[in-house]
Amino acid sequence: MEVWQEQLQSALKNPKDIESFFGVEFPEVPYPILIPRNFAKEIFSQGPDSALWKQFLPTDYEIDQKGEVDPLFDQMNKATGQLIHRYENRVLFMPTTRCPIICRYCFRKNELYDNSLDLFDTEYEKVVHYLKDNSSVNEIIFSGGDPLMLSDQKIKSYLESFAQIESIKNIRFHTRFPVILPQRLSENFIETLKIFESHFENIVIVIHLNHPEEVTPEFKKVINKIHKYSKVQLLSQSVLLKNINDNEDTLYKLFTQLNQLNIRPYYLHHPDNAKGAQHYKLTIEEGYLIYNKLRKRLSGWQLPQYVKEGPKGQGKAPVFVNLPQEKL
Ligand SMILES: *Cc1c(COP(=O)(O)O)cnc(C)c1O
Numbered sequence: 001m002e003v004w005q006e007q008l009q010s011a012l013k014n015p016k017d018i019e020s021f022f023g024v025e026f027p028e029v030p031y032p033i034l035i036p037r038n039f040a041k042e043i044f045s046q047g048p049d050s051a052l053w054k055q056f057l058p059t060d061y062e063i064d065q066k067g068e069v070d071p072l073f074d075q076m077n078k079a080t081g082q083l084i085h086r087y088e089n090r091v092l093f094m095p096t097t098r099c100p101i102i103c104r105y106c107f108r109k110n111e112l113y114d115n116s117l118d119l120f121d122t123e124y125e126k127v128v129h130y131l132k133d134n135s136s137v138n139e140i141i142f143s144g145g146d147p148l149m150l151s152d153q154k155i156k157s158y159l160e161s162f163a164q165i166e167s168i169k170n171i172r173f174h175t176r177f178p179v180i181l182p183q184r185l186s187e188n189f190i191e192t193l194k195i196f197e198s199h200f201e202n203i204v205i206v207i208h209l210n211h212p213e214e215v216t217p218e219f220k221k222v223i224n225k226i227h228k229y230s231k232v233q234l235l236s237q238s239v240l241l242k243n244i245n246d247n248e249d250t251l252y253k254l255f256t257q258l259n260q261l262n263i264r265p266y267y268l269h270h271p272d273n274a275k276g277a278q279h280y281k282l283t284i285e286e287g288y289l290i291y292n293k294l295r296k297r298l299s300g301w302q303l304p305q306y307v308k309e310g311p312k313g314q315g316k317a318p319v320f321v322n323l324p325q326e327k328l
């Protein structure tokens with residue numbers, strides 16, 4: 001077993017684990033709990049008012065029944081059990097429902113670990129058939145859950161099979177691992193991706209992180225390693241979260257640090273209307289005001305696009321609010 005796999009096995013997994021680790025009481029919530037111990041140490045050292053604590057430790061607010069179970073209408077856009085095909089040229093491929101941590105604000109929190117939705121357990125052959133029949137698809141986005149939950153061997157075998165489909169030119173991974181368990185991006189993993197650098201036009205990793213507290217020395221180290229040994233492109237995506245990163249200075253610092261590490265900020269997501277995550281929501285006007293201030297301080301390429309999901313599963317669109325001049 002690799003170090004990161006051991007870390008996941010020994011992770012904090014239930015209310016009792018987190019109470020004894022953090023030494024405080026937490027409410028019972030109807031969603032799973034998962035925090036690897038090394039990362040729990042980081043959260044503990046930042047304290048209860050920190051952005052880390054507020055992102056990963058449960059609160060009473062999660063019991064709220066308002067909001068939607070499937071805010072992105074993923075079920076409507078299902079191509080097969082493992083593929084979501086919403087846009088002509090690209091598909092989300094979801095080979096796992098598991099993640100290295102459970103984020104309390106997750107918009108998929110009602111789907112993760114819920115096998116009754118039958119999201120993920122169709123056979124892989126259907127995926128290959130679908131891709132061969134739909135040659136407009138040129139990009140596979142490994143998503144989930146978190147695709148880096150798969151072993152290197154498994155990732156390699158998927159990439160081998162996608163490399164044989166002529167229309168597939170680009171490969172992308174959406175992951176939170178570089179922040180939560182940076183050891184996962186091992187030399188062997190980087191080597192695995194490198195094998196495919198000549199098969200695909202682009203291999204891209206989109207890192208999910210939301211706050212400068214997540215830019216730890218271990219995170220920086222692994223980013224530098226990826227840049228040094230591969231041509232993999234690094235992008236970031238963040239969710240705008242109330243009382244966590246919903247202010248100009250925090251986001252300015254985050255995007256500046258990412259650019260310093262040669263990670264291009266890609267998307268800033270407006271929070272979705274997910275059940276159990278209502279307390280992280282802010283209005284579109286509030287978000288747009290913050291974003292507009294950032295536009296004055298960061299160049300176009302240093303700034304992510306601020307996007308929001310359409311109300312009926314149409315997909316992401318840039319946020320624009322026509323505010324009176326004196327407000328901007
Ligand atoms: C977000 C998303 C994508 C990726 O969209 P990009 O704009 O290319 O990042 C693809 N498919 C689905 C279903 C999505 O929700």
Ligand code: SF4
Pocket residue numbers: 098099100101102103105106107108109144145146176208
């Ligand atoms: S890593 Fe992503 S999919 Fe997993 S719990 Fe966090 S937000 Fe949800």
